[in-house]
Amino acid sequence: MTSDLPSHSSAIEEKLERQHRSHASLNGWTRPVSLPIPGVRSRRLRILLPNAGPFNQLRVSRMRRKRGPLLVALACLAVFFTVLVVTKSFGRSDWGDQWQSGGSPEPPTLVFKREDLQRIWKWEIASGHYPSRRSLPSKLGLTEPIVNPATPPQLVAIKPSRYRSPGAEIVTEGRGIGPKRVYLDIQSLPPNVAYPPRPVPGSVADLDHVMKHCDFGTGKYVRDCLEMLRLGGGLDNGERIRRGHSLDSKYIYVEQNATTPVTEPAIDQEQAPLYRRPLPGQKGKPDPNEGLIKKKGALWEPSIILPQPLVHRPAQSLPEACDPENPRVFHMFWTGPFTDKPYLALMSFLYTQNTGIHLKEWPADSRVCRPQFWLWINPGPAASVPNPNAVRDMFEKLKLSPWASPFLHPRFKNVIHFKLWNTTEQLDNIHEIKDEWRELQDSLFNSGGHIISVKKKVVASTSVSSANGTTTATTTVDDDDLLNRAGSKSSSSYDRLSVILSDMARFVLCHRFGGIYLDADTILLRDWEELWGWKGAFAYRWSRLENYNTAVLRMNKGSALGSFLFRTALKNGLDFHPMTVSRYTADAHLEGLLLRLPDALFDAAWLNTENYQRDRPPQPYFTEFGDFFDTPQQNSAAPHALGFHGFFRGSYSYHFHNFWWKPFDPSRNFPDLGPRFKAGEDLARAALRREKLQALAAAARSVTTTGPPKPIPSVLVDEEEEELVSDKRDLDWSTVMKRTFEGYVRGERPNMYGEWIEW
Template identity: 80%
Template sequence: MNSDLPSHSSAVEEKLERQHRSHASNAWTRPVSLAIPGVRTRRLRILVPNAGPFRGGGGRMRKKRGPMLVALACLAVFLTVILVTKSFGRSDWSDQWQGNTNPEPPTLVFMRRELQKIWKWEIASGHYPSRAPIPVDIGFTTQLINPATPPQPPVNKPSRYRAPGVQYVTDARGAGPKRTYLDIQSKPPNVAYPPRPVPGSVADLDHIMKYCNFGTGKYVRDCLEMLRMGGGLDNGERIRRDSKTTDWRYIYVEQANSTTTSEFDNVAETEQVPMYRKPPSRKTEDPNDGLLKKKGVEWEASIKLPEPLVHRPSQSLASPCDPENPRVFHMFWTGPFTDKPYLAVMSFLFSQNTGIHLKEWPTDSHVCRPQFWMWINPGPAASVPNPTAVRDMFDQLKLSPWASPFLHPRFKDVVHFKLWNTTEQLDGIPEIKDEWRELQESLFNSGGHIIPVKKAAPSSSASENTTATVEEDDMLNRTGSKSSASYDRLSVILSDMARFVLCHRFGGIYLDADTILLRDWEELWGWKGAFAYRWSRLENYNTAVLRMNKGSALGSFLFRTALKNGLDFHPMTVSRYTKDAYLEGLLLRLPDALFDAAWLNTENYQRDRPPQPYFTEFGDFFETPSSSGAAPHALGIRGFFRGSYSYHFHNFWWKPFDPARNFPDLGPKFKAGEEVARATLRREKALSIAAMKQTATSPSAPAPVVLDEEIDEEEPDKVDLDWSAVIKRTFEAFIRGERPNMYGEWIEWRTT
C-alpha cells in the first residue's frame, strides 16, 4: 500500500528537507544523502533534480518519483567520480606516446636518427655503465651492446606474447667485465679513520639511486647511512645493523681479465630483450613522428662524432690515469680571491688523495693523482683580458693572502691557476666556434633572460672621456658579490656556460665555488658516465656539480642545441634540452643527498626525519642556531653530513666563514699572507669606526682620528662556534700539521 507520508532514511535527511521545504516546490534541485560504503557514521550529501514542480502530475508521477530520483542520483555520482578522477589523476609525467606536454616551448633541433647516433656513441664508448632502459621514443629496433655493464641472463618472452608490428628495444645487452662489490673496512689497528677508496673502484650509481632517489620517497638520512656504510666511512664507529645492510655495497671493481662474452651470447636476440610495440600515435611513416622540434629552426645536419672510445677496466690500463678520463676538478672565479675559493681548495687538499702526506709521489703508484684547476676571470665578466693578463693574474694572486698559500711549491703538482678567456674558450669548442659571435651581444642568457652587453663606442674627444663615467657598482662592472644587494649576476651567468665549456674541452668535474668536498671522489671518477644532480624537489638538473667526458657526443648535442636556443646554459634550460631529446639517461640526475644534503630541508621537505646537521635554511651553516649550537664543536667535520661527497652552501659570498679569524690561519710558513690579511682587517675596522664617529658628530666635521687601542684586531670567539668556522679551522689545522686529514694522513712538508 502506497503512502503519501514522507519517508526518510535518517534524521539528517529529514532535517535538510524541512530546512528547504519552504522553497523546495519551486527549486530545481533538492539535497539527498547517500550512504558511504564502509563508513557507518557519515553520509554523502548531493544535489539532485527536484521533482517537486511535477507533483501536480497526479499519483502516477508520485509513484515513479522514487526510482527516478535514485537513477538521477546514481548518474550524478558517476559523473562526479569521473570528474574527480580526471582532476586528481593528472600527472606531471608526460605520456610516452603523446610527446612532450611541457608548457615550455620545445628546444629540440636534432632528428631521431641523430639522437640514436648519440646514444650509440655514448654506449659504445663505455659512458653508460647503467642498466636503466633506453627511452622507447629513441626508436631502436635492434639491440645495442654495452661494454660497460656485465652480462645478464636474458629476459625470455615467448613469441605468442609478443605484439604484432614494429618492435622497439629499450635494453642494451651487457658485454663488459664482471663486477666485484667491495666490503670496505679498516683493518686493525688502523680503525680510527676510514680507509682510502680502492684505486680504480667504481660507484654503482644505479644502486645509489635505489636507496637515495627522492622521487621514489627515499630519505636523505637513509641515503647518507648507506653511503657511510658502503663507503667504509663509519669505521671505528660501526653499529651492528640487520642483514639488509649487505645490500648497501655500492662500490665495485671491474675484473680486468674477465671476458666480454658470456653464455648468453648464443640465445636468439628476439628472446632476450624486452620489446615494445609501435606507439599507436605513430600512424605515419615520418621517422621523426612524436618529436617536437623547436619552432622557427631547421633540423640540424648530421652530427659529426669521432670514433667511439674503447672501454677498459682501470686495472687493465698501462698507467693509473686514463687519458680519456682526466681527474681534474674545475672551478670558476671572478674578481678578488676571497675565503670562498680558499676554502674550496682547502677541502680538496684535506679530502682527496693528492699525495701531500708523502715526501715524494711514487713513480709506480697505483693511484691516479687528482688535480684542481682554478679558472680566474680577472676582471668583470663582460670585460676582455689585456695582453698581460696572465702575468697580472699571478701578480695579484701573490699579493692575495687567500690565494698566495696555494702558490707554495708543495702544492704545485695538484693546484693550478689558469686564466679564463671567454673568446679563446668558445673558439676552442668545434661545434660553435664559427657561429657563436653572432650571439656576442646576447651572450649573457640565463633561462631566456638576456642581459645585453654592447661594445663601447669610441669617444670623439678627451672631454667626453672625462665626463663619460661608469658607476663603480654598475652590473656590467661588478667583480664579485659584496652583498645580496650587489650580486654579480653576469659572473654567475658566465659560469653557467663555463662549466660545460671546460668539461667538454678538457674533461673532468666542475664544482661551483660555493662547494666544499667532504670525502675522496675516487669511485665517482670510476663511473664514466656524465652526471649532475637534482634541483631539490624538482626533476631538473642543478649543475653545481657537473661531470662530462671530453669531446663526447652528449657535449656536441648540448652545444649545438644551446647555440640554436641563444647559448642558454641555465640548469633549468639544460633540463629541457635533454628531456625534449630523450637524453636524460646520458646526463644522470643524481639525488642531491650526494652533494647538497641540506637542500630538501631548507625547502620544508623531510623535516620529520632530517639528516645531521639539521639546517632549515642555508644561513644556518654560517650562523648555527643556538638550539643546535653545541653540535659543530662537539661533532666536528665527522658529524657534518657524513656520507655526502660535498656540501653546497648556495652563495653567501659576502658572509665570512670565521668572523673572529677572518684571515688564513696556516702557521709560520704563511705568516706574510696572514699579516697582510690582518692589516686589511685593521684598515676596514678603522674606516668603520671613523664613519660611526663622523655620523655621531657632524658630516661636515673634520675626519675623526681612530686610535690603535680602539681597534680590536681579533674579535673574541663566539661561545658556540658555527659550522663554517669549525670546518675552516679543521682544514687549516691540517695544513699547520696539528692534526691529520679525514683519512688519518699527516701533511709532509718536504724541504725545497
C-alpha cells in the first residue's frame, strides 16, 4: 500500500531532507526574510522576497554594489503589500464592497428634511414601535429626550454642566415610562418533557438581548446564537445540558399590567425640536438640515402629515387576545402554478403556529391571538392585468391543484386564506402614492436601479391556410418569454418580473394591512408568539453585508416609517430592492426603526454558504443552499436520524433561497396527506407517472441509434413496489421536512409542541 506522506528510516535522514529543501529554496525564485515588528519583541514578520540567486550569472560586477539598496527597496515594497493585505482582511466586507462598486459611493436618496425625520421617530416611539434602549442617531439633532412608553424607566446619566458643550445639547437617549418587564425561564416540566411548551401568550422577545448574543457585526457565531434562542425559548424540552458557565439566555419577557395605561400626549407637529446647534464661527441662522445629503435634483418633500400616535398597551391589558392595531397575519406572494413550495410553507405554518386546529372549537375566552396566513395569488404573469372573473378563476384553479386543494378544507378556513393580488388596486390604496404612481407605470419593474420595461409586448404572428384556400392570421405568445413567465421552471427560465413585483408587494401588504411578510421559499421552524409581541418593524441582515434582506419583513399598518418609505421610493423610481431600501433608511438615519436582525433567526445557513464561520458551523452544516435538497453523502445520516428536531433548532424559520425547480421529495413528488385528500394525491401521482414515462421514452430514444424505439410500458410497477424501489436510501433534509409535516396532517404524529390535529 502506497502513501503520499513522506517516510524516513531515521531522524537523521529526515533532517538531511529538510536541509536539502531549505537549500533548494535558496536557489529558487523566492526566499524567506524575517523582519522585526515594531513594538513586538517576541515575534518577527516573515515575508518572501524575490531570490537574486538565479540572476547571478546575468549580473555584471558593477551591479553587485547596488544589491543592498535593491534588497531594501524590495523589502519596503513587500511590507507595503503585506500591510495592504492585512488591512483588507480586517475590513473584509467594506473593502470588498468598495471593490465591487468600483469605489464610487451610491447616490443619495434622501428627500425629507430633518424636522420630518424627527417627527417620524417621535411618532414611532410614542406608538410603542421602538421597545428598545438603543441610542438614537445623533444626526437627528434632537434637543429634547423622547418619552418611550414601550421601555421601563431606567436611570439616565446626566453630565455635569462643566462637561456640556455650549449651545443646544444633542440628545440621543430616550426616557422610558413603560411597564416593568418580567423575564421568563421557559422549560418543560416533568413529566411533560417530550415536547417544548407553547410560548406564553402576550410574551415579547427582547431583541436588544438577541442582538447582544447574535450580531455578526460584533463577532457572534450563529451556533452560539441558536443555543441562546433554543434555551431561552424552552426548545430543549428536558434535554438541557449543564454548562460550566452561565449563559444569559432569558430574552423573553412579559409586561406587567399597569393599573392605569400609560398615555403620551399628542405630538405638536409645529413644535418638534429642530437642529439648533450653532456651528463654530458661523454667523446668522444655522441651517436646520446641515449634515443631511439630499437626493440630487430632487426637492424637499412637503412637511409630513401623520395621524395621532397609537397608545401602547401591554398584551395583558387588552380587552381581547388580538390587538386590532397589531394584526397577526403572515403574508406570502405567489405567481404561477401552485407547486410544492407554497404547499410546504403552509404545511410548516400548520405544524408550528398556534392555529387551534388541535382543538374541536376555539375557546371564546382564549387569551391566545390566533395567527392567520394570507397567501396572495398573482393569477398570471407579473405584467398582466387580471380579468373581471379573476377571483372565481383563481379558486377554480386552486380546487384542481393537488398542492393547493387540501388547504380549502373547512378545518383550515379560519387560519388560511387565499387572496387575489391586483397591482393597480393595491397601489391605489396606498394614499402616499396613489395619485402619482401611474407616472412610473412604464418603469414599474425597477430593481436596484435596473428597469425592465413592459411597455411593449412582442408576439409572434403566423399564417394558417385552410382547405378552402382562406388564410387565417394567428398570434402566439412565448410562455418562456421574460414578460410572459408565470413562475420559475428552472434556473435558466427565472421569473424575474415576479421577483421584482414581490419586492414591492411586501411593503404594500405590510403598510396596508400590517403583519409579517415571508418569501415563498421560507419554512417556519417554531412559534412566533414573542416576535409578534415585539411591536417594532424588522427585517434581517444580508449575510456579511450591513444591508437588509426583506425575505422576512415586519411593519406596522399605516406607520410613519411606511409613509417615509413609500414617499422616498416614489422619488427614487419605486425601487424596493432590499439594497436600495437599506440606502433609504441609512441616508435618513432611520435604520433603528427598521431593525436589522441577525440572519441566524431566519437564515442560519447563509454565512456558511458564503464561507464564513465554517470553523464553528451550526447544525446542519450547509456549504451551499443546494445541500438542503441534495444533502452531501458524508452528512446524509443526519436528516433521518435527527429529523425536524435537529434542523437549526432555535431559528424561527429557514430560507432556502429559490430552487423553485427542485422538488422537496423527488421520489414522492405529490401531497401525501392520507385518505381525506386522496383525490388530489391521485392527480399528482398520475402527473408524476407521466413525467417518468416521458423521461424513460426520451432516454430510450437517446440510446437507440438504429431501428424503431423500444416500447415503453404503460404502467411502471405497482405503487407500493415503486415507493420501495425509487425511494432514496439516505433521505435529504427537504424530504424529511416534507414527510414530517405530512405525517402530522395524516394523524401519524403530533406537531412540534405535542399537539394532535383534531378533525
